Amino acid sequence: MSDQEKELKLLRDQIDSIDRQIHGLLNDRARCAQHVAEVKEKYQGSKDAVFYRPEREAQVLRRVMERNEGPLADHEVARLFREVMSVCLALEKPMHVAFLGPEGNFTQQAASKHFGHSAHCIPFNSGDEVFREVESGGAHYGVVPIENSSEGVVSHTLDLFKRFNLTICGEVELRIHHHVLRADDLGLDQITRIYLPQQTLSQCRSWLDSHFLSAERILVNSNAEAARMAIKQGAGAVAIASELVADLYQLNVVARNIDDQSDNSTRYLIIGDQEVGESGQDKTSILVTVRDKSGALYELLEHFHKHKISLTGIETRPANSENSHSAFYIDFEGHAANKHIQKVLQELQSETVELKLLGSYPVAVL
Numbered sequence: 001m002s003d004q005e006k007e008l009k010l011l012r013d014q015i016d017s018i019d020r021q022i023h024g025l026l027n028d029r030a031r032c033a034q035h036v037a038e039v040k041e042k043y044q045g046s047k048d049a050v051f052y053r054p055e056r057e058a059q060v061l062r063r064v065m066e067r068n069e070g071p072l073a074d075h076e077v078a079r080l081f082r083e084v085m086s087v088c089l090a091l092e093k094p095m096h097v098a099f100l101g102p103e104g105n106f107t108q109q110a111a112s113k114h115f116g117h118s119a120h121c122i123p124f125n126s127g128d129e130v131f132r133e134v135e136s137g138g139a140h141y142g143v144v145p146i147e148n149s150s151e152g153v154v155s156h157t158l159d160l161f162k163r164f165n166l167t168i169c170g171e172v173e174l175r176i177h178h179h180v181l182r183a184d185d186l187g188l189d190q191i192t193r194i195y196l197p198q199q200t201l202s203q204c205r206s207w208l209d210s211h212f213l214s215a216e217r218i219l220v221n222s223n224a225e226a227a228r229m230a231i232k233q234g235a236g237a238v239a240i241a242s243e244l245v246a247d248l249y250q251l252n253v254v255a256r257n258i259d260d261q262s263d264n265s266t267r268y269l270i271i272g273d274q275e276v277g278e279s280g281q282d283k284t285s286i287l288v289t290v291r292d293k294s295g296a297l298y299e300l301l302e303h304f305h306k307h308k309i310s311l312t313g314i315e316t317r318p319a320n321s322e323n324s325h326s327a328f329y330i331d332f333e334g335h336a337a338n339k340h341i342q343k344v345l346q347e348l349q350s351e352t353v354e355l356k357l358l359g360s361y362p363v364a365v366l
């Protein structure tokens with residue numbers, strides 16, 4: 001045995017022994033999670049038991065990142081523990097998660113990022129269908145896009161909260177990376193047709209203008225459909241889509257990260273029908289309807305200012321009413337169980353036409 005082989009053998013023996021310990025500990029953890037499930041069923045009843053606990057998961061992940069001393073990066077260890085909790089939760093109860101499809105899109109990536117790969121994620125054609133599936137109990141949770149850093153708010157998603165009685169149980173932030181994909185191996189040569197959905201065009205327009213001004217742009221309904229069209233059309237056709245779509249359709253990535261904003265990201269909401277406990281770092285979302293009058297928004301925001309509560313987002317939506325009313329979606333820091341948040345909610349309740357608490361949930365960790 002050479003010196004190198006001897007040294008490698010020693011290290012690999014160490015790795016084998018560590019793997020045995022990790023393996024044993026993983027199964028110990030899984031058994032603990034099974035007992036947690038039994039306790040939940042015993043006290044909440046097997047039909048009503050709530051297995052998924054976003055606040056607890058956020059605390060576990062935050063703690064993992066805080067205590068991490070490397071050499072593994074904080075987000076890498078958190079990603080590993082994300083998957084560990086995902087398999088443990090699947091042992092307690094396999095989770096069915098509806099997402100705004102089609103398969104292979106960024107919302108699916110957001111769903112996997114949030115729930116890990118042991119959750120069973122099912123695509124639906126519209127936000128309405130996702131909400132309906134969760135409301136009817138067909139899926140435990142749903143994932144829908146709410147805001148993109150370059151395109152702004154997805155107002156259709158916001159409006160669904162008026163029609164459905166569901167709560168927000170969490171949020172996910174996903175960095176969006178678009179790539180140029182093609183079936184042949186011609187790199188960036190001879191590109192004549194580009195398949196992409198409208199929102200991808202909005203996010204990559206400058207890059208496409210400067211690299212392929214003369215190529216025809218054909219709008220399709222999704223990045224996955226763009227990939228299918230690029231394959232079908234063959235020579236000269238490319239799709240603009242994600243790495244996941246490239247893997248799904250076995251396409252070559254010929255140019256990476258073509259987004260005009262290098263920090264292009266989308267925020268997604270997790271919808272469900274449970275109240276989420278405090279995690280220590282939470283957000284609350286409300287929908288308020290007020291009578292139209294000058295200074296109405298100012299008066300509304302005054303309450304937050306008075307109690308030193310930071311807003312993280314506000315959107316105006318037309319209220320569906322014959323009266324002259326306006327509706328505002330407001331996100332702010334803090335949990336509804338918190339006393340000073342309760343104060344603000346009480347004040348708002350007495351001064352608004354309607355106040356709907358959409359939910360308090362942990363600030364995105366990963």
Ligand SMILES: O=C(O)C(=O)C[C@]1(C(=O)O)C=C[C@@H](O)C=C1
Nearest residue numbers: 036051052053056057085088089
């Ligand atoms: O603490 C719980 O309630 C658990 O069910 C355990 C556990 C975990 O694996 O740590 C699993 C699923 C929950 O979403 C949160 C945490």
